[in-house]
Amino acid sequence: MANFTLVKGASLAEINSKVADAQAAQAGAEAARDAAFVNADIYADTAAGLAATAEGDQFQVLSGDEFIRYRHDTGDVATEVGRFPTAAAVAAIDSYPKNGLDAIKRAASQVMDVVWYGNSHVVKDGKGLRKALAARLAQQFGGWATPIDVYFNQSGIGASGWSADLGKFVIDTFPAAYVANGATLAGSWTSGATFLAPGTIVDNAAATRSFVDPTHNLRVHYQYAGFAAGAGSFKIGMRQQESPWTPIFTSDAISTVSAAGDTMLMGHYDLAASAGRTGYYGVMINPSGQTITGPFMATMLRVEDRDATHGVSFNTGFTAGGYSLYYIVTSVLAKDDNAEINYFAELRRLQIARGQTPNIVIGCNEGHNQRNETLQPSLGRRAITDSDGPLALLDNFEALQRHIDDLWRSQGWDVREVTYLFWVDHPPQGGDDAEMTGYRQIMTTLGAALPRTSVVDSAALVSEAELSSTSSYIDGLHLVNTLGAGYDLLAQRFVASL
Template sequence: MTVLRSPLRSPLRSPLYSPLVGKWGEVSLLPVFDLARTQRIDIVGIGDSNQILSGFGWDHGIQYALARYFPMWATGLISQNENNGNGSGTGYLYNRSGSLIGAVSGAPADLDKYLNKGTGSIFPAYYTYLANGSSLGSTLANGLVITGTCPLDTSAAIAFDGYYGTFATDAGQFRPFARWEETPFTTLSDPGAISTNTGAVSLQKVTLSATASAARAGKQIGMRWTRPSVQGITGPFFCTYMRARNTDRSTGFAYSTLEYRGGQSARTMAVDLQQASNDTLTHYFSVLRADQQAAEPHIVIMVNSGLNDRSENLTSVGPAAIADGASSAAFVDNCTAIVQRIQAIWTLNGWSQDELHFVFMVSHRQSDPDNAQLISYRSAIVTYAATLSQGYTIDLAAKITSAQMLANGWYASAGADKAHLTKAGYEGMGLLAIAA
């Protein structure tokens, strides 16, 4: 069993501008992130409105910070109908394209189960379903776009993966396609039309591969479920996630948002995971594990909560069932429920628990001195994390004061909104978060 209580090697030290000291200095990274120096790792974000805010949030800030130290070996998992087709800003210099396609419900049960939210609401991912007789025109935007400045490196050998459903009947088909998404719109991969009728309902993967080319440096590239102006989609059609991988990289990070719940506490996040089907969570984590192509994959679950937990009035949903929902004991119990639900998926699939790492980051300061409840949450979560074989905590309040955040212009609004941050705030706090 790999227990990362302290660095397995000399801490990685790189120049980093510290807002605390106002000069360039040496920074050691938390060992769980330092793993990205020698292998591929996947980080999975779970959080409140700070997870994705105005297209940024921790989804942006943590990736921004990690990219200063490590290569990005893959994008996160992106759904075409993210946020019910409205988009939520998931991704760091990559994102989904287009509006709502088809429906986000109504798929056959044997496919629906792969992104089934139950009575909860795993968010922002939604599947895409076009029923028999429905279609999507070839000129409508869709797919996954990687900007020319993305640290994935658009000039490298890139594999675009799309997860789609097959059916027992009907004449559905689609033509996945990858190209430069700017002049000269060079084709990167065109495998031709794919029939969705295989005689059986199942979930499959299509991979569109592009060889490395220096000519693509700084160019925007992407994959689509259609070939633009040539062939669209004929239903029935179903898809869950898209992803791009730099196949030349054997080390580095990838970051995905599994759960983003604005205005909600860790209790809601835990309930969402409890209500999601086993197939839904197995599908999600199976993709991450398989793509690492490692004897022992490493999945880092990063939970950020606290601000909304202070007003939670419902009994916690972990094993302790604490009636005082806003208490530090309830906060820990809800975090325990998150951990146990994910651990149960590993047990169900026979995966080693040693693959899992849990990082808890209680919400940032809003004042000096800090809010008493947030202080109690931080203290309690440290005690809980110590009970896990690979548990970590990030104490943002110990890294920077509210006055310093205010001076840096990191609050969304100095007077009205200190619960959220600016883009620069998420980037700066992201750098602090990954530091030891």
């Protein structure tokens, strides 16, 4: 019971404090504005204020994003009597999303990224909840960029061999592509960042696609290694990913030679808008008819719609089939912080380049696999030994949240840029057992009280009875991937609830 009290008290206090701070800031700014017109002019510094006022009078000095109010006391002493935020500071308080749901809703007027961590119902390339959510969110808000990935699984490519310095940029969710110095690799159209226009809803069992309008002005971003030794090069290309498989472009050779030594470099390729580009397209590293010459290493590839003014890009931070949140968080904590910082920095970079405050939602789903967890204690500050219990689930989610917040703080980024959304898995066929009931209860109460966090209870979106009546279950637990049922039905209901 002490754990419940500690979590609830601390979390609610923080949330209430934020609300109170925002309200106080607004009230203070209004009071400062009114008072300034009465008897407290603004001066460059305290010396100027003292020189211009008599004893007993008050004056103000602008310092950063707040006004400091002083009283002119005997002996030319400036005594601080209050601080009030500027109008710009008050506006900034309201400019950040309150939680994950608020952040997603803002995709109606700005671009934003979802980064999902989850179990087998959310997969990086294939069927599942991740694909259904990506499609339905893009249909509702539009899509503005493909997810960050290296999209390179061609036979003959290496997944190791780089230097320790370059290894700091590698996240194992997106294995880097590597060709050794002096080696070559013939091109192939086998993998890439594939996309359809937003609003195009296809059978959810088909290959994963992201949602960017191919008729718009596009920019292909790629991160690759520069090497002190060797004379490596590669090309990128784009083609239609369905008959007649028309090639759209192949870039000039991109050199991997770097006078600065082994380091990561960013490049981009711009493609002008064309009304004739309809359908399904893909951008690849090393297209057919070309050759990579080592040394070569690539860690990121992403397609941005330069004409989109708002929308969602749905990314996968980490996924593991058949594993609980304990395993997912353990794996994330084992990563090199530099690699994660590199990943999040790129998400932020493209949003900032558009003149907006970064808006990134960390999504996470769990429930089913938690019931089988045996490893303990949990990874948060509570160290719960009841490994498959509700408190362990809450504690492991909070450990993930704290880790990502710490990454933000380590770079001096404002943690208000990142919000959280926890998705409690759908009910198994036959209904929830006691464990699933406990997970729903704790996450919709204490979980929802965590800072900047929303909780979605999928059982409140679609009941077990409705999933059964729509033939959504495959094996009593996993769901079908057809339109209008299973994961797609859950995604539709979620988007409709926003």
